[in-house]
Amino acid sequence: xxxxxxxxxxxxxxxxxxxxxxxxxxxxxxxxxxxxxxxxxxxxxxxxxxxxxxxxxxxxxxxxxxxxxxxxxxxxxxxxxxxxxxxxxxxxxxxxxxxxxxxxxxxxxxxxxxxxxxxxxxxxxxxxxxxxxxxxxxxxxxxxxxxxxxxxxxxxxxxxxxxxxxxxxxxxxxxxxxxxxxxxxxxxxxxxxxxxxxxxxxxxxxxxxxxxxxxxxxxxxxxxxxxxxxxxxxxxxxxxxxxxxxxxxxxxxxxxxxxxxxxxxxxxxxxxxxxxxxxxxxxxxxxxxxxxxxxxxxxxxxxxxxxxxxxxxxxxxxxxxxxxxxxxxxxxxxxxxxxxxxxxxxxxxxxxxxxxxxxxxxxxxxxxxxxxxxxxxxxxxxxxxxx
Amino acid sequence: xxxxxxxxxxxxxxxxxxxxxxxxxxxxxxxxxxxxxxxxxxxxxxxxxxxxxxxxxxxxxxxxxxxxxxxxxxxxxxxxxxxxxxxxxxxxxxxxxxxxxxxxxxxxxxxxxxxxxxxxxxxxxxxxx
Numbered sequence: 443x444x445x446x447x448x449x450x451x452x453x454x455x456x457x458x459x460x461x462x463x464x465x466x467x468x469x470x471x472x473x474x475x476x477x478x479x480x481x482x483x484x485x486x487x488x489x490x491x492x493x494x495x496x497x498x499x500x501x502x503x504x505x506x507x508x509x510x511x512x513x514x515x516x517x518x519x520x521x522x523x524x525x526x527x528x529x530x531x532x533x534x535x536x537x538x539x540x541x542x543x544x545x546x547x548x549x550x551x552x553x554x555x556x557x558x559x560x561x562x563x564x565x566x567x568x569x570x571x572x573x574x575x576x577x578x579x580x581x582x583x584x585x586x587x588x589x590x591x592x593x594x595x596x597x598x599x600x601x602x603x604x605x606x607x608x609x610x611x612x613x614x615x616x617x618x619x620x621x622x623x624x625x626x627x628x629x630x631x632x633x634x635x636x637x638x639x640x641x642x643x644x645x646x647x648x649x650x651x652x653x654x655x656x657x658x659x660x661x662x663x664x665x666x667x668x669x670x671x672x673x674x675x676x677x678x679x680x681x682x683x684x685x686x687x688x689x690x691x692x693x694x695x696x697x698x699x700x701x702x703x704x705x706x707x708x709x710x711x712x713x714x715x716x717x718x719x720x721x722x723x724x725x726x727x728x729x730x731x732x733x734x735x736x737x738x739x740x741x742x743x744x745x746x747x748x749x750x751x752x753x754x755x756x757x758x759x760x761x762x763x764x765x766x767x768x769x770x771x772x773x774x775x776x777x778x779x780x781x782x783x784x785x786x787x788x789x790x791x792x793x794x795x796x797x798x799x800x801x802x803x804x805x806x807x808x809x810x811x812x813x814x815x816x817x818x819x820x821x822x823x824x825x826x827x828x829x
Numbered sequence: 830x831x832x833x834x835x836x837x838x839x840x841x842x843x844x845x846x847x848x849x850x851x852x853x854x855x856x857x858x859x860x861x862x863x864x865x866x867x868x869x870x871x872x873x874x875x876x877x878x879x880x881x882x883x884x885x886x887x888x889x890x891x892x893x894x895x896x897x898x899x900x901x902x903x904x905x906x907x908x909x910x911x912x913x914x915x916x917x918x919x920x921x922x923x924x925x926x927x928x929x930x931x932x933x934x935x936x937x938x939x940x941x942x943x944x945x946x947x948x949x950x951x952x953x954x955x956x957x958x
Contacts, residue, residue, distance in 0.1 A: 568894035577838070578859040579917045581940065581950065583890065583897045588905050591888035599929055644889040692907045692915040697886050
């Protein structure tokens, strides 16, 4: 297997992009990424597109071909384009497919992209519920916030996590997001903002939840041995891992532990041969505040039930022991579902290049991403190192 | 939902007919046609679940999808049946009543409607017992 490096990144502005269509969103991030890599369209060997539900959000399937077409890749090269779907982990999974394609030697230069246009849909709550078990969760009236709320209820009953500590996740992510130009929300909030926001599914309130967003992100990967031809600052993918669990929350071994996150985390650290303490920053899947609490525990950064103190002490801020979601996370930066996994890669690579401006983590060398599909049925993790 | 999609699950939705692996004895509700532990060595048969159980975790849904928005706020819970399996269902009670380990029993109720002229979905909800 060959070592793989990221040679180009691009991310659109996240938010309610009323004036921009699905295909225009993709072109925006794709263009930024190939310009960043300094390549032209002809040199792209393959394209993987992460997208959860264009069929429901914009009534469009056959996304691979559509994207290849509007990215101008169907003339000379007839570039193969493949859609990858794993609900909210679609982007991370698209990136993993690109890494595997290059590592295997099958392809040299591959683009992984993610895109979601959510604001064109009427009932986005119902579309998102399709990431869970439609027959036995959705039909009973479960919503996505409802499933994570049941995790939060269980967690807070068993471990010492206060409502205020849970709110600190959102406060920290808004603070980080306020320093990220592409972030959907640029405003800082307080614990009070969270606690006074409307209840969505007890105990989760509006400010515990990631928003409905439009956006896209794209990343170009190549063999490490070729990377210097394109960039002075290649970032190596030192580990890729993926794990599955039951589609329904009620079938899990433990309600408050995402076993797929534990498995993917263990595998990626094993493959990369680095320790948890070597990680300088991590982008985790905070679709809800409780998800970030579970993530830092399930990935092994702290023991189960101890994340609350990490937040109380402010250790997850930039400058802390473990900066989490320096992009603003899904909460503040936004969560265009299929794009999120690639935005996480974009943020980690930006940080490892030292190009994150005001939100730069000083001396960052190793970064991690964790992208979750559904309530934990798919988890994709990656580790990156500055070359 | 099409009529067929609803109709084929009537025994399960109305009467909690799950399945059981006769090889290892595990009961599955929602039903499975392959035992995840025994896989091809398992022998799957129908199993009528008791309808009695307890609340494992819960929430109160305040914002629902369009199909359930007329019900808000409603209590949603994961319930462990006496048979050992777990399912997600609504519990008909005041949101302030729901607690961990609360004993509940199944009842037959309307779950949702596919608009004014679509099919009415019946199924199982739970009440405190």
